[in-house]
Amino acid sequence: MQKAHSSLFRAADRFLGEEVGLSTSxxxxxxxxxxxxxxxxxxxxxxxxxxxxxxxxxxxxMEKKGLVSRRQSADDARSFEIHIRDHGRHLVRSTLPGxxxxxxxxxxxxxxxxxxxxxxxxxxxxxxxxxIVATQTSRKHKENHPQ
Amino acid sequence: MQKAHSSLFRAADRFLGEEVGLSTSxxxxxxxxxxxxxxxxxxxxxxxxxxxxxxxxxxxxMEKKGLVSRRQSADDARSFEIHIRDHGRHLVRSTLPGxxxxxxxxxxxxxxxxxxxxxxxxxxxxxxxxxIVATQTSRKHKENHPQ
DNA sequence: TATATTTAGTTCACATACGAAATAAATTAT
DNA sequence: ATAATTTATTTCGTATGTGAACTAAATATA
Numbered sequence: 001m002q003k004a005h006s007s008l009f010r011a012a013d014r015f016l017g018e019e020v021g022l023s024t025s026x027x028x029x030x031x032x033x034x035x036x037x038x039x040x041x042x043x044x045x046x047x048x049x050x051x052x053x054x055x056x057x058x059x060x061x062m063e064k065k066g067l068v069s070r071r072q073s074a075d076d077a078r079s080f081e082i083h084i085r086d087h088g089r090h091l092v093r094s095t096l097p098g099x100x101x102x103x104x105x106x107x108x109x110x111x112x113x114x115x116x117x118x119x120x121x122x123x124x125x126x127x128x129x130x131x132i133v134a135t136q137t138s139r140k141h142k143e144n145h146p147q
Numbered sequence: 148m149q150k151a152h153s154s155l156f157r158a159a160d161r162f163l164g165e166e167v168g169l170s171t172s173x174x175x176x177x178x179x180x181x182x183x184x185x186x187x188x189x190x191x192x193x194x195x196x197x198x199x200x201x202x203x204x205x206x207x208x209m210e211k212k213g214l215v216s217r218r219q220s221a222d223d224a225r226s227f228e229i230h231i232r233d234h235g236r237h238l239v240r241s242t243l244p245g246x247x248x249x250x251x252x253x254x255x256x257x258x259x260x261x262x263x264x265x266x267x268x269x270x271x272x273x274x275x276x277x278x279i280v281a282t283q284t285s286r287k288h289k290e291n292h293p294q
Numbered sequence: 295t296a297t298a299t300t301t302a303g304t305t306c307a308c309a310t311a312c313g314a315a316a317t318a319a320a321t322t323a324t
Numbered sequence: 325a326t327a328a329t330t331t332a333t334t335t336c337g338t339a340t341g342t343g344a345a346c347t348a349a350a351t352a353t354a
Contacts, residue, residue, distance in 0.1 A: 017312095023340070042302060049157065054341050056304055061339080078302040078349050106272065110264070117257070117264045125253065157341085164342095170310075189332060201311050203334055208309075225319050225332040 012102070019098055020091050025050070025058055026067065030092035033068065033084035040079050067091065159249070166245055167238050168212075172197070172205055177214065177239035180231035185218070187226045214238065 013024045022030070025048065032039060032047055045055045059082060062068045067088035073079035084092075107115050160171045169177070172195065179186060179194055192202045206229060209215045214235035220226040231239075254262050 014312095025340075040302075051342060052303065053305080053343070057340075073302095076302075076350075078347095080303075106275075109271065110268065114264045114268075117261045118268045121257065121261075121265050121268075124256065128253075161342095172310075187332075198312060199333065200313070200335080204310070220332095223320075223332075225317095227333080 012099075015098070015102065016095060020095055021065075022091060022095065025054075026062055027092065027095060029058065029062065029082075030067065030084060030088050033082060034089070034092060037084050038071075038081040040073065040081060042079075044082065062088070159246075162245070162249065163242060167242055169238060169242065173209055173214065174239065174242060176205065176209065176229075177231060177235050180215065180229060181236070181239060184231055185228040187220065187228060189226075191229065209235070 016022045016024060016027050028048055029044060032044055036043070041055045041059060042052060044059075045052045048055075050058075059068060059070065063070060065087075066085060069083050069085055070080045071083055073081055107118065110118060156171070163169045163171060163174050175195055176191055179191055183190070188202045188206060189199055191206075192199045195202075197205075206215060206217065210217060212234075213232060216230050216232055217227045218230055220228055254265065257265060
């Protein structure tokens with residue numbers, strides 16, 4: 001299972017990197033911001049199931065590339081709003097056809113019913129992977145994604 | 148899709164790391180060596196679809212932990228055989244029940260027929276992800292995994 | 295209000311992966 | 325046999341992710 005996942009993950013990453021110079025995470029951040037522009041770092045980290053410390057570096061690099069900008073929150077002096085910039089917006093839009101093509105191409109050999117099962121499976125994994133693993137180890141979970 | 152994969156990938160990685168101190172890649176290397184002990188670095192890199200340079204570091208760290216050992220190939224003066232050591236063998240064995248439990252638990256909500264579809268899908272992804280992406284970008288592929 | 299706790303974000307040391315370039319040995323071509 | 329090419333591995337610089345420890349601000353509790 002891990003192998004299947006890691007190879008798709010790496011292949012998708014390679015595709016994005018070659019195509020427009022975005023890592024998977026950068027791409028994911030942009031997609032989130034397209035829906036929730038101005039989201040704070042914590043929220044983005046939560047959505048991506050990444051540690052906050054990772055987001056600091058990720059947003060740094062994206063800022064350096066001119067994809068997003070940090071803006072002080074008016075309400076909370078600790079917090080920053082992350083805003084997508086035009087460059088980021090255009091870039092992420094340019095990836096949509098390619099990623100759609102790839103998804104189609106991956107699902108091509110499967111029937112409509114089978115694709116439904118696959119979609120259900122992937123959603124299940126996406127929303128429960130953390131909990132499933134946590135249940136098995138039955139500890140260290142809250143300590144890992146607490147922040 | 149990427150999100151689903153990255154979150155499972157990371158969750159599995161966390162599980163292995165917490166449980167016995169193995170990264171997914173280290174685990175995968177040990178599993179390969181259980182079947183093909185003495186495999187050279189190139190072959191392992193090929194199986195994992197990783198660059199050879201990555202394997203140098205990976206094997207370095209595994210050697211430092213006493214999981215595997217490098218041994219000069221008798222035939223080829225450039226090549227090293229990677230051998231699994233007892234410590235590695237015991238460690239990877241100890242992970243098997245846990246990973247089986249997790250796999251079962253992930254597949255639990257799906258019927259036998261659905262599980263068959265899922266397995267077919269994952270195998271498809273594992274063996275074709277690279278090619279699918281390569282077809283789309285239609286270049287840079289052989290240059291990336293040539294060595 | 296004063297103190298304690300939680301929360302947002304960063305910094306740090308480290309693990310991991312990558313591609314390009316280097317080295318050295320094996321193979322192929324001439 | 326010599327030269328050109330390919331192959332196996334390492335080194336280097338860089339990107340990415342992590343958890344622990346830190347700072348500062350917000351919130352809760354006393």
